Structures are given as C-alpha cells and as structure tokens.
Amino acid sequence: MYPKGKYYTTEHVVTFANNAFKGTSPTTLSGTKLGTAKTIELAMAGCLAKLKAGCNGFTYNGKTFTLYKSTKSVTPSVGIIAWKHMGKAIKSDGYIWIMKLKYRLIGYDSTTSYKTLTKATAACAKSDTCQGVTKEGSTTYKTNNGDTPTAKTSMNAYIRGNKWELHGKIYYTW
Numbered sequence: 001m002y003p004k005g006k007y008y009t010t011e012h013v014v015t016f017a018n019n020a021f022k023g024t025s026p027t028t029l030s031g032t033k034l035g036t037a038k039t040i041e042l043a044m045a046g047c048l049a050k051l052k053a054g055c056n057g058f059t060y061n062g063k064t065f066t067l068y069k070s071t072k073s074v075t076p077s078v079g080i081i082a083w084k085h086m087g088k089a090i091k092s093d094g095y096i097w098i099m100k101l102k103y104r105l106i107g108y109d110s111t112t113s114y115k116t117l118t119k120a121t122a123a124c125a126k127s128d129t130c131q132g133v134t135k136e137g138s139t140t141y142k143t144n145n146g147d148t149p150t151a152k153t154s155m156n157a158y159i160r161g162n163k164w165e166l167h168g169k170i171y172y173t174w
Contacts, residue, residue: 009075013086013096013161015171016044020089020098020161021057028059028077029084031070040083041169043067047085057084089161092118093125096161096171097132104134104152105144105159114141117158124160132159 011024021044034055037043043065047055054069060081073082088099109130114120117133120141124130131147135156149157164171 012172013089013098014040014044014083015089015091015096015164016041016169017048018089019044019048020086020096021047021083022086023081023083024073024075025081026076026078027082028074028080029057029068029070029082030072030074031068034067034069037065037067040065043083044170051085055085057082059083090117090158091164091171092121094163095121095125096164097121097158098161100149100157100159102151102153102155103149103157104136104155105132105146105157106148106150107144107146109143109145112143114143115139117141121158121160130160132157134158 009024011022013020013022034050034053035046037046043058047058047067050067055067057070058065058067062079086098090097090099109127114123120133120143124133124143129145130143132144134142134144136142147159
C-alpha cells in the first residue's frame with residue numbers, strides 16, 4: 001500500500017535493431033498518436049520507421065501498443081507502460097550501453113584514459129561506481145560516475161544500462 005499520490009515505478013531497457021527503448025511503469029505518454037501495433041517488436045520497428053515523423057516512444061495498455069510523437073510523460077497511469085526511444089545502443093561486457101552523440105557525462109570514475117571504447121566499457125563494467133563512458137577526443141575514452149548526459153558537440157556519451165538477456169529478438173535488461 002502506498003500513500004495517496006505515491007506510486008512505485010519500475011524501469012528497464014530493451015533493444016531492437018541496435019536502438020534502446022526505456023520502459024517505465026506506471027506511465028503513459030501524451031502527444032500525437034502515430035499508429036498502433038500488436039507486438040512490442042512491431043511497435044519498436046514502427047517507431048524506428050517513423051523517427052523522421054517524430055516518433056519518440058510508444059505505450060502498452062495490456063492490449064495495444066500505441067506509437068507517439070510525445071510531448072511529455074504522465075505518471076501515474078496504472079496499468080500502462082511507456083517506452084521512450086533513447087537512441088542507438090551497443091552491447092558490451094554484459095551490459096547495454098545507450099549512445100548519446102554530441103553529449104558527455106560528468107564526473108570521472110578514474111583518472112585512466114583508454115584508447116578504445118571496448119577497453120573503456122570493460123573497465124566501467126568492473127567498477128561499482130562507473131555509470132558510463134565519454135569519448136573525449138578521436139581516441140580518448142574516460143570512465144564517468146555521472147549518468148546524466150550534458151550537451152557537448154565534440155564528445156559522445158555511452159550510458160551503462162543494466163545487465164541484459166536475449167529473449168527471441170529482443171535484449172531485455174534487469
């Protein structure tokens with residue numbers, strides 16, 4: 001039981017076609033509806049196909065997936081899950097990493113610089129405090145303890161998600 005106006009929310013990330021979608025429940029989206037789908041795979045594929053039309057997420061109400069050009073998330077909407085498109089995703093070292101081009105993460109997890117993304121994500125995956133990696137130059141990667149991206153034209157951020165598991169064609173996190 002929760003006090004009036006207080007809800008327990010859950011979040012997890014799924015990937016499809018190397019793109020990440022973050023699901024939050026209980027939440028819905030508001031904005032322009034762009035269509036519907038019968039499965040989560042079709043919803044993700046449909047949203048990716050409609051990125052130029054502004055699709056940035058979809059909801060699931062237990063029966064139907066509805067694609068949106070969303071202006072905001074609305075919490076709570078009990079019984080509904082909202083999935084927001086987070087950008088490109090890579091899978092490395094047992095984690096899903098959300099790639100944010102032209103962004104950086106704040107706070108260094110260590111003073112070590114790495115020459116490759118593979119080495120930086122491996123180091124980050126071993127750290128209890130690392131939240132992601134920032135590419136700071138053509139071949140310089142740093143591990144970060146902050147996970148909130150900040151706009152920075154010359155950098156790219158890779159935000160560490162949770163561990164993943166493959167079910168069918170979708171990578172789920174827990």
